[in-house]
Amino acid sequence: MQEVILVKLGEIVLKGLNRRTFEDRLLKNIRRRIARAGNFEVYSMQSTIYIEPKDEDADIDEAEERISKIFGVIGYARACVCEKDMDAITKMAPEYLNDTLAGFKTFKVESKRADKKFPLGSMEISREVGAALLRANPHISVDVHNPEITVRVEIREKAAYIHGETKPGAGGIPVGTGGKAAILISGGLDSPVAAWMMAKRGVELTAIHFASPPYTSERAHEKVVALLKKVGEYAGRMDMITVPFTEIQEQxxxxxxxxxxxxxxxxxxxxxxxxxxxxxxCSALITGESLGQVASQTIQAIACTDAAANMPVFRPLIGSDKSEIVTLAHRIDTYDISIEPYEDCCTVFTPKHPRTRPTLNVVEAAEQKLDVEQLLKNCLEKTEIRHL
Structure with missing residues (x-):
C-alpha cells in the first residue's frame, strides 16, 4: 500500500500574482527540512503539495513530524494512494482506515472530485465509501452533522487519495518570504517566542546573544543554543552570534x-x-519585550531604547500578557528550557530601583561619561558565530 502526505496551503492561496513565489519557497523549505528523513519527491498540483516516498528507506513518520513544523502549511494528511476506480476505492478504504476507525463511534465521508472526468459525483462517492466502511466496521454509525471523525476521499489528476482527519499545520507563510531580521535572544521565556512569531510571518532569522562572562556561565550560553534549536525546528537554519558584553556592563x-x-x-x-x-x-531588529512587563519595558524606556537604533524594531509580544507568552512557549516546547535557573546578562546587573520613566536627554547625558564607539568596537571585534 503506497502512502503519501498531502499538504494543504493556507494564506498562500490569497497571494494573487505573487502566489508562485510563495509556493516555490515552501517547496524549497519542505525539501530541505525532510531531506534527513529519506528520499521523497515533493511537487505541487491543484493547490496541494504532494510528498511521495521514493524508496523503502524513506521515513514517512519522521517526514510527517517535520512537516507539522513548517510555516506555510495550514494542514496535512497522511493518505493512501488508490486507482481511480470505485471498486478499488471501496476495497482500499476499509483496509486503510479500519485501525483508525476502531476508536470512534460516529463518522462521515466527505469527497472531493477535482478530476471532473470521474464518472461519479462527490455525494455518490461518499455514499459508496461510507457503505463500505460500515460493512467493515459494524460498531460505528454515520453522523453527518457532528461526526467524531471525518473520512476524506479526493479524486485528483493522478490518483484517488483516502485519508482521515487533516491535522493542523504550523500556519503562517514560508520562512524566507518576509525578509531578514535579527532577533535579540536571551535565555528567558519571551525572546524565543518572539522569534517563533516572526518566523511564522516568513522572516529569516539571525540570532544575537549578549553574554557577560564570568557573570554568565557556559551553561547559560548552552541554554540559549538549546532554545534556538527548538525555534529552528520551525524557523529553519540560523546563525547565533554571541557578543561579549562584560566590559560595556562594567563601564x-x-x-x-x-x-x-x-x-x-x-x-x-x-x-x-x-x-x-x-x-x-537584515532589515529589522526583533525583541521579546511586552509593554509594562518590567521597568525597561515602559513606553518611556522603550522610546529611549529605540532612539539608539536606526532601523525598525519589531516587538511581536508587545500587547501580550505573561500567561499568553507561557502558552506559546509550551506550544513550541521552549518553556522547560527557558525556566532553567541559569543567569543571563539582562539580570546580573539589574539595578534595585530602575527608573521607569526615563527621558532621552537625561539618558544621553549619562552616556557622555562613556566612550560609546570604542566600547562597541571592542565587543564587536570579539563576536563568535555558531551555525545552528
Whole structure:
C-alpha cells in the first residue's frame, strides 16, 4: 500500500500574482527540512503539495513530524494512494482506515472530485465509501452533522487519495518570504517566542546573544543554543552570534547612575545588534519585550531604547500578557528550557530601583561619561558565530 502526505496551503492561496513565489519557497523549505528523513519527491498540483516516498528507506513518520513544523502549511494528511476506480476505492478504504476507525463511534465521508472526468459525483462517492466502511466496521454509525471523525476521499489528476482527519499545520507563510531580521535572544521565556512569531510571518532569522562572562556561565550560553534549536525546528537554519558584553556592563555600572543602567545597557544592545544586522543584510531588529512587563519595558524606556537604533524594531509580544507568552512557549516546547535557573546578562546587573520613566536627554547625558564607539568596537571585534 503506497502512502503519501498531502499538504494543504493556507494564506498562500490569497497571494494573487505573487502566489508562485510563495509556493516555490515552501517547496524549497519542505525539501530541505525532510531531506534527513529519506528520499521523497515533493511537487505541487491543484493547490496541494504532494510528498511521495521514493524508496523503502524513506521515513514517512519522521517526514510527517517535520512537516507539522513548517510555516506555510495550514494542514496535512497522511493518505493512501488508490486507482481511480470505485471498486478499488471501496476495497482500499476499509483496509486503510479500519485501525483508525476502531476508536470512534460516529463518522462521515466527505469527497472531493477535482478530476471532473470521474464518472461519479462527490455525494455518490461518499455514499459508496461510507457503505463500505460500515460493512467493515459494524460498531460505528454515520453522523453527518457532528461526526467524531471525518473520512476524506479526493479524486485528483493522478490518483484517488483516502485519508482521515487533516491535522493542523504550523500556519503562517514560508520562512524566507518576509525578509531578514535579527532577533535579540536571551535565555528567558519571551525572546524565543518572539522569534517563533516572526518566523511564522516568513522572516529569516539571525540570532544575537549578549553574554557577560564570568557573570554568565557556559551553561547559560548552552541554554540559549538549546532554545534556538527548538525555534529552528520551525524557523529553519540560523546563525547565533554571541557578543561579549562584560566590559560595556562594567563601564555602565561604574560610570552611570544606577537607576538608568538597564536602559543604557539596552541602548548599547540596540547599537551593537544593528551593526551586526546590517552586515548580515537584515532589515529589522526583533525583541521579546511586552509593554509594562518590567521597568525597561515602559513606553518611556522603550522610546529611549529605540532612539539608539536606526532601523525598525519589531516587538511581536508587545500587547501580550505573561500567561499568553507561557502558552506559546509550551506550544513550541521552549518553556522547560527557558525556566532553567541559569543567569543571563539582562539580570546580573539589574539595578534595585530602575527608573521607569526615563527621558532621552537625561539618558544621553549619562552616556557622555562613556566612550560609546570604542566600547562597541571592542565587543564587536570579539563576536563568535555558531551555525545552528
Amino acid at each position: 555602565i555600572r561604574d560610570n552611570c547612575p544606577e537607576e538608568l543602567a538597564t536602559v543604557i545597557m539596552r541602548r548599547f544592545m540596540m547599537r551593537a545588534a544593528e551593526r551586526i544586522a546590517r552586515e548580515r543584510e
